[in-house]
Amino acid sequence: MKPIERLRALDAEAKLLEHIGAILGWDQETYMPEGAINERADQLAFIEALSHDKATSPEIGRILDDLGSTEGNPGGPESLPTIDRAYLRVLRRTYDQATKLPSELVSEIAKATSLSQAAWVEARKHDDFQAFAPHLSRMLEFNKRIAACLAPEKRPYDVLLDQYEEGSTEAQLTEVFGALRTDLVALLERIQGRPQIDDSFLHRPCPAAAQAEASAYFMKVLSFDSRRGRLDTTEHPFTTTLGDSDVRITTRYIEDYFPSSVFSTIHESGHALYEMGIDPSPEYRRTSLAEASSMAVHESQSRLWENTVGRSLGFWLQHLPRLKQTLAPVLDGVGLEEFYRAINRVEPSLIRTEADEVTYSLHVILRFELESRLISGDLAVDDLPGAWNDGMKRLLGVVPPNDASGCLQDIHWAMGSFGYFPSYALGNLYGAQLWDAMKAQGLDPKASVELGDLGSILSWLRTNVHKPGSMYKPGELVERVTGRPLDPSHFVRYLNDKYAGIYGF
């Protein structure tokens, strides 16, 4: 066996274990009886420690060294095939990150995370931040320890950000988000100067069964391959990969707000299409190359399908008749323009996942600010609810009446994910830039959507974004595909054009 093949075989064992962990995690969120939580935490901790052991096997380090991969030149000599160089680069990064974490710490984190998630579900249900606070403190401590293990010389939050979006820093994001915030606030002001849209019909009671039927329909419309995935319901929608042909998404059915399930199903399907579209060739299959380039690139896919496609007039020209039929009589008497305007109504609100395209990034900016302060110690856990509410007032002009719709709304921190939130806003920026690149390359995606031809868009995304997996770093990928480095102006222009039409200014 050639060294690179041996590397792939070792990597494949670590991936197998990761997927097994994903099965346990998926089951915990969907069907597991509550009494099983303690043993499940042990099961997850056991698998994650084992997966960590595999990923940190000294043999991997030796082969990487032998092949000429170093921290300074992770891809090794230029004489190697491009795909092998990319693979060495990805594996060197993963290996270096993983070997810096002791397996006891990994196991301890996995167990605590399982309990933390369960505590978050309860705390959110009973609006009891204090019950969740000790878990949040533990998750913060773990993240600081992770950062200290990975790069003790760097600012901890920068280390955490880099895990999700290679190369991003607090300083850089402060700049990008600062500019974005200015433009969003300006746009929001123009919108708030216009008469508000009536979207009351979106809140008509709509049974879960009808919403489930609609979800199944939209998955089909997006070419979600149901032989390689499925949809279930959970507290918070997510996408998870349980195998190279097993990508599962979840949604939730809110009886008096059906758009929540419609758009979260489209959003998660967007994530799943990325995972399902990665190159299945032997050089990729069950290796670290068969992963997304970054969290933000992942979000660019989910949000492109949810918003750029799913909230466009052309999409509903095609699909509103079917939705009306499926949800009947909920949308009786509602016209296309009226529906389009309602699902794009802009209004500062409390819940990030239900926020409109314009205010959404402001929710993300709030989380970015708070989590960087939580990590630096500038903000104490006990002061989080207050700081959250102040931030909401400052950025969006609204204050949550309770923590369940405030700082307890997202699962991320409960899962120990700090540095992840910025990816959501970066995803918007990447998505808009990709959309414009399609146009520059002769595609007319807007016209395709109007004609019900989503295939040409998916096909372009597969070739350019999905298939390469983590072959390219996120910044590199965007530049390769669009010909330019990240440029937030595409997103701002897209929003200005769209909302000028909707609000008439």
Next chain:
Amino acid sequence: MKPIERLRALDAEAKLLEHIGAILGWDQETYMPEGAINERADQLAFIEALSHDKATSPEIGRILDDLGSTEGNPGGPESLPTIDRAYLRVLRRTYDQATKLPSELVSEIAKATSLSQAAWVEARKHDDFQAFAPHLSRMLEFNKRIAACLAPEKRPYDVLLDQYEEGSTEAQLTEVFGALRTDLVALLERIQGRPQIDDSFLHRPCPAAAQAEASAYFMKVLSFDSRRGRLDTTEHPFTTTLGDSDVRITTRYIEDYFPSSVFSTIHESGHALYEMGIDPSPEYRRTSLAEASSMAVHESQSRLWENTVGRSLGFWLQHLPRLKQTLAPVLDGVGLEEFYRAINRVEPSLIRTEADEVTYSLHVILRFELESRLISGDLAVDDLPGAWNDGMKRLLGVVPPNDASGCLQDIHWAMGSFGYFPSYALGNLYGAQLWDAMKAQGLDPKASVELGDLGSILSWLRTNVHKPGSMYKPGELVERVTGRPLDPSHFVRYLNDKYAGIYGF
């Protein structure tokens, strides 16, 4: 850490992995998308090999030796506490069996089994025995290799039987089943001499949703703890343990025969009550002592709840009104006696799991005969469909019109389980003997059922059968609890009394 505690810790790791394997297996049968089957087979093989490695760790062998456990005296010196001696006995048996199987073989079997099960589902759906035959051959070969590893000096089928029911042999079962068969045939003849019962109303169309509601109701009636388990639907009903507080059962909804789901739910709940009732103390928890005494004892529990309780007049005196309400209008106009007679209608039929109490054991005897011949090589795989049909004609007087309702009906052989079927008939015998023991000990279980008090029966079973786990060998357990060795006359007497009343002779 004391050696016995170290033993429990090592054992607990093996159990943790077994439970993880059970999660993967449960998901495969319930929700897994079809495209995931190949990777799932690899995942299962990986976990089973790991679990096998843990269970065969040389450290376990060393501690067993150090504590004085030998093949001849597995419990070790009499000076040890009773519970420790029982534990050493169980672990010595498991350890000796497992160390005799090479881990490559275990892994190979796990992978082949996963594919075999999937092939069986398809073969049964398309009534295509030939598509399944190569998998069956592979399963047979594996079983012969297992037997050769475990006890090369013994007859292979005896070795396989012993895995499920310690100490049973083909010769002994031939004798017990021979006597049973004579009595059953005599009873069947008396029944067939009487006018047949009309049960046509049981075949009225009944939607799955109503059956699901009935299943939930009967789980509650039986005190199934839904915080520690759940119900799902699969091709073939089963019970599986995913953790010490995670016992899951499945059923299937046949639209034109609702009793199938009602009684399979009660049956699987009976299995689950056993698993949930095992002593939760630290000496048992997550060790090999926290397992059933044997497959047949397990079946005694499921069949006691399904038949002795669930098909009694007293049970339906309590629960028919609610069932009629849940399934309305399916049972409109059906009276108690009429319902009781219909669900106990005796008629030779094709499907084991749908068979009545009288003919059921004849189905088992057929499988016992065929599998012993498949293992000995006396019967070739290609000749199985013919031999099956001949046997059905000979024992039950009916011939399946196709293999889907013939030799493809059960999952057991597809899962590689040979030597398991006899447990079903032994379970009937144990169950009847336990029921009579309750009476001898002053309980009136029949009266309790009539009063809707299932708690006193469950409580007796918990104390006497469930709590001890595998503390006692099956024969020992039955003798301890009932004061006598296995005696088939209890079951025969029970059937004769019951069916004399129903058919009036």
